[in-house]
Every structure is written in C-alpha cells, then in structure tokens.
Amino acid sequence: xxxxxxxxxxxxxxxxxxxxxxxxxxxxxxxxxxxxxxxxxxxxxxxxxxxxxxxxxxxxxxxxxxxxxxxxxxxxxxxxxxxxxxxxxxxxxxxxxxxxxxxxxxxxxxxxxxxxxxxxxxxxxxxxxxxxxxxxxxxxxxxxxxxxxxxxxxxxxxxxxxxxxxxxxxxxxxxxxxxxxxxxxxxxxxxxxxxxxx
Numbered sequence: 001x002x003x004x005x006x007x008x009x010x011x012x013x014x015x016x017x018x019x020x021x022x023x024x025x026x027x028x029x030x031x032x033x034x035x036x037x038x039x040x041x042x043x044x045x046x047x048x049x050x051x052x053x054x055x056x057x058x059x060x061x062x063x064x065x066x067x068x069x070x071x072x073x074x075x076x077x078x079x080x081x082x083x084x085x086x087x088x089x090x091x092x093x094x095x096x097x098x099x100x101x102x103x104x105x106x107x108x109x110x111x112x113x114x115x116x117x118x119x120x121x122x123x124x125x126x127x128x129x130x131x132x133x134x135x136x137x138x139x140x141x142x143x144x145x146x147x148x149x150x151x152x153x154x155x156x157x158x159x160x161x162x163x164x165x166x167x168x169x170x171x172x173x174x175x176x177x178x179x180x181x182x183x184x185x186x187x188x189x190x191x192x193x194x195x196x197x198x
Contacts, residue, residue, distance in 0.1 A: 007091055007135055008073070015091070016129045020070075027052060027071040034064055057098060062086075073110075077142065082106075092135035092154070097142035103166065105149040110135045112154045141176065143193075161193045 001009075003017035014020075030052040037045055050056050052071040057078035066086055068074060073090040076082065077098035085105045088094050092110035096102070111133050114120040122130050136155030140146070144158055147166030152158070157173045164170060165181025165188075174180045178187045 008093070010092065010134055010136055012132050012134050014127075014129055015133055016127055018127075023070045023072065027068060030071065031067065034066070054093075063104075083148075091133070093137040094140075095137070096140045097144065097160065099142055100140060100144045100146075102140075102146050103148035103150065106146050106152070107150075108138050108140075108152045110138055110154050112136065147181075161191065163191065 002019060003013045004019055006013035007020070030048055034045065034048050034052070037048070049062055052068070053074045053076060054072045055075040057076060057080065059079040060076045060081070062076070062082040063084040065084065066082065068088045069090050071090065073093045074088055075093070075095045077096055077100065079098060080096055080100040080102070082102040083104040083106070086102060087107045089109045089111055094108050094110060112135065114132055120131055122128065122132060124130060138152055138154065139157040140152070141158060141160035141162065143161045145163045146152070147164060147168070149167050150164050150170065151168070152170045156170050158164065158170065159174060159176035159178070161177045162174055163179050164174065164185060165179070167183070168181045168185040169183040170185040172184070174185065174187065177191055177193060179189050179191050180187045
C-alpha cells in the first residue's frame with residue numbers, strides 16, 4: 001500500500017513520501033499561477049481551479065488568496081462560494097455541497113496527530129517526517145453557510161441547510177437544518193429551510 005493510500009484510508013502515513021511531495025509541489029505551482037492571474041481572466045482562472053481541485057461544480061467561485069495542501073482531494077459543488085484567505089488542509093477528502101457559502105478566513109483541517117508526544121514525535125530518519133500523522137475526511141452539505149473564521153476539525157460532517165456562526169470551532173458533527181455556533185460549536189436551534197433571512 002502506498003503512503004497516499006494510507007493517508008486517504010486514515011492510517012498513519014509519511015507526509016514526506018516522494019509521491020505526496022510531488023502532489024504538494026504541483027499544488028504550489030498552480031496556486032502561484034492563480035495568485036499571478038489578472039482577476040478579469042475568468043476562463044484561465046476556471047481552468048486552473050479545475051486543474052487544482054478534484055471537482056469544481058458549475059458556478060462555483062473561490063476567492064484568492066486560497067491555500068490548500070494538495071488540491072485534488074477537494075470537491076466544491078455547484079454555485080458554492082469560498083471567500084478570501086481560506087485554508088483547506090486536504091490530506092484527506094474535503095467535500096463541499098451545492099449552494100454553500102464559506103466565509104473569509106475559514107479553515108478546514110483533515111490531518112491529526114497523537115495527543116501523546118511520545119507517540120507523536122518520531123526519531124530522525126532520512127525521508128521520514130519527524131511526526132506521526134493520520135487523517136479523517138470532512139463533509140459539508142448543500143446550502144450550508146460557514147461564517148467568517150470558522151474552523152472545522154478532522155472527521156466532521158456538517159448537514160444540509162445549516163449555518164455555523166462566525167468564529168466557531170466545529171469539533172463534532174452538526175445535523176441538518178440548524179443554527180450552531182461557539183467554541184466548541186453547539187446547536188442553538190433548528191432552522192426551517194424556508195425561514196427568511198434576519
């Protein structure tokens with residue numbers, strides 16, 4: 001089994017593996033090209049994001065600057081919007097549904113490490129990262145709104161039609177049709193899909 005396969009299966013893996021480093025450098029190259037692009041060059045922008053990401057739905061829009069680890073493990077649905085300064089650490093899959101709004105400075109993490117430092121830190125070895133890492137996928141449903149500076153931790157699923165208040169740290173799954181916020185994020189109340197915006 002390759003290190004990439006281990007990574008995507010949630011097993012401990014070596015982030016310094018040559019295949020993963022090649023994917024990392026590919027993402028850096030595409031992100032650099034995006035950062036240097038004229039904002040009016042929409043065709044090239046779309047082409048670069050489609051090359052960078054695993055899937056980009058029709059009408060999806062990602063503001064720059066944007067940062068990701070590999071890119072190809074990210075799926076962004078139709079008409080979804082990602083605002084400026086977002087960080088998607090896609091060591092595992094990040095799936096974002098249709099018609100979803102991601103506020104500025106949001107961070108989505110998939111990588112995690114052992115809490116015990118003796119288990120987390122490895123002795124130096126050529127070509128081996130000095131720490132143990134494993135990953136868990138993140139799923140964000142349709143018609144979700146993440147307010148600015150929301151942090152989503154590894155393994156979290158956020159249900160359809162849900163709003164996460166600005167500054168929240170989402171540590172566990174959040175169901176459909178709710179307003180949730182806080183650190184740690186918790187459900188405040190249910191929200192009807194037809195409820196008018198305040």
